Amino acid sequence: MITQMTHVSIHVLDQDRALDFYSNKLGFKVLKDVPMGNGDRWITVSPPEQPGFEIILSPVTRGQFSEETVKTLKSLVEKGTFGVGLFTCIDIFATYEELKAKGVEFTKAPKKEFYGTEAIFKDDSGNWFSLAQLV
Amino acid sequence: MMNEQYPKIYLYRRLVQAKLFIDAHYADPIDLDNIADEAYFSKFHFIRMFKTIYRRTPHQYLIYVRIKKAGELLKTGMTVSDTCYTVGFESLSSFCGLFKRMTGITPSACVIQHRELKAQMARAPLAFVPGCFAERNGWIKK
Numbered sequence: 001m002i003t004q005m006t007h008v009s010i011h012v013l014d015q016d017r018a019l020d021f022y023s024n025k026l027g028f029k030v031l032k033d034v035p036m037g038n039g040d041r042w043i044t045v046s047p048p049e050q051p052g053f054e055i056i057l058s059p060v061t062r063g064q065f066s067e068e069t070v071k072t073l074k075s076l077v078e079k080g081t082f083g084v085g086l087f088t089c090i091d092i093f094a095t096y097e098e099l100k101a102k103g104v105e106f107t108k109a110p111k112k113e114f115y116g117t118e119a120i121f122k123d124d125s126g127n128w129f130s131l132a133q134l135v
Numbered sequence: 136m137m138n139e140q141y142p143k144i145y146l147y148r149r150l151v152q153a154k155l156f157i158d159a160h161y162a163d164p165i166d167l168d169n170i171a172d173e174a175y176f177s178k179f180h181f182i183r184m185f186k187t188i189y190r191r192t193p194h195q196y197l198i199y200v201r202i203k204k205a206g207e208l209l210k211t212g213m214t215v216s217d218t219c220y221t222v223g224f225e226s227l228s229s230f231c232g233l234f235k236r237m238t239g240i241t242p243s244a245c246v247i248q249h250r251e252l253k254a255q256m257a258r259a260p261l262a263f264v265p266g267c268f269a270e271r272n273g274w275i276k277k
Contacts (some may be wrong), residue, residue, distance in 0.1 A: 007265060034256045034263045036274060042264050056268070064273050093143065094188045097151040 007044070009056040010084050011077050013125040018057045019043055021124040025102045028055070047087060080107075080126045092117045092133035099131075150184055157193065161200040162223040167193045202237045205230070210249045215242040 012018035022028045028045040031054055036042050040062060044054035060074045076082065089095040092110045096119050100106060107128065108120035116134035123129070153170045170193060171181035185193050201222040208218045216227055219242075224230040234242045255262070261269050269275045 007268075009268070032263050034260045036260055036264075036272075040272075042260065062272055064271075090190065091147075091188045093147045094151055097144075097147050098154065101151060101155060 004052070006052060007054045007056055008085070009058045010123075010127055011060045011073060011082070011125065012057045012123070012127075013060060013074060013077060015041055015043055015057055015059050017124050019045070022055070022057065025099065025104055078126045080122060080128055082127050084127045084129055086130040086132055088132055088134055090133070092119060092131060095131060095133075146184070150181075150188060153181070153185065153193065154189060154196070157197050157200060161197060161204060162221060164223070165197060167197070198233060199237070202234055205234060205242065206238060206245060209242055209245045212246075215246070218242065 019030065019033070022045045023030050026047075028047055029051065030043070030045055031051070032042055032044040034042040040059065043057040045057065046053050046055060060077060061070055065073070096106065096110050099121060104121050106119055106121045108118070110117050110119045110133075116132050118130055118132040120128055120130055156170060157165065168178060171178045182192050185191075185196070189196055191199055201224065205218050205222045208221060209215070213221070215231070219227050219230040222230075224233075231242055234240075234245070238245065240248065261274060264274065266275070
């Protein structure tokens with residue numbers, strides 16, 4: 001029986017920039033920042049009220065991919081191909097205004113849907129997330 | 136976006152500005168009454184709205200930000216007393232008490248804990264990475 005999801009990996013173009021985005025703009029907590037050699041770091045962050053859920057900021061160059069695969073992956077991330085997940089918040093209008101003030105790019109302003117009110121934003125690499133205040 | 140779906144934009148912007156003001160000026164002696172004035176709210180209404188959105192009153196939020204920043208500074212190796220005054224507290228004892236109440240450990244314990252964690256990360260980085268990721272990333276052999 002599966003009980004919980006504890007780690008999810010997202011592809012980022014630049015770890016330092018992603019760390020700044022997730023910690024300083026989204027306000028996430030940095031859980032791990034471990035040097036792994038060759039300039040790579042094991043960095044995980046979590047939403048402030050969900051410390052058991054680690055989002056791994058994984059550089060597109062990580063792993064044993066071919067150069068061509070890395071190039072394709074980088075291009076897909078940049079193009080905004082990947083929708084990674086949905087974050088919830090207490091008040092979507094306040095959160096939307098705050099993130100916008102911090103320079104976060106939204107591709108959809110808050111809109112009422114049958115399940116709540118939802119907006120869509122992109123991270124600094126191009127990954128997109130839904131931001132919702134659920135009913 | 137329809138206007139009726141986003142009716143209180145002015146109100147939200149004022150509250151967010153107040154929150155961002157605290158984020159930026161937490162180390163200064165902030166007069167929270169002034170923030171309410173600048174937001175053009177009555178003090179009572181401002182505190183109530185702020186708490187609805189951020190789950191803390193402006194004063195509680197200011198303390199929360201100061202303690203959070205203090206934790207970050209302590210991890211950089213700053214001394215407890217320097218940290219205390221840098222984040223805007225005027226009394227070392229009240230800083231230490233609040234820090235312990237909010238984080239569960241004293242500032243000195245936080246320094247020691249982080250130092251040990253950092254040494255452990257340098258000594259055995261793979262202990263912090265789930266094995267499947269370490270293997271997939273080529274950090275350990277099958």
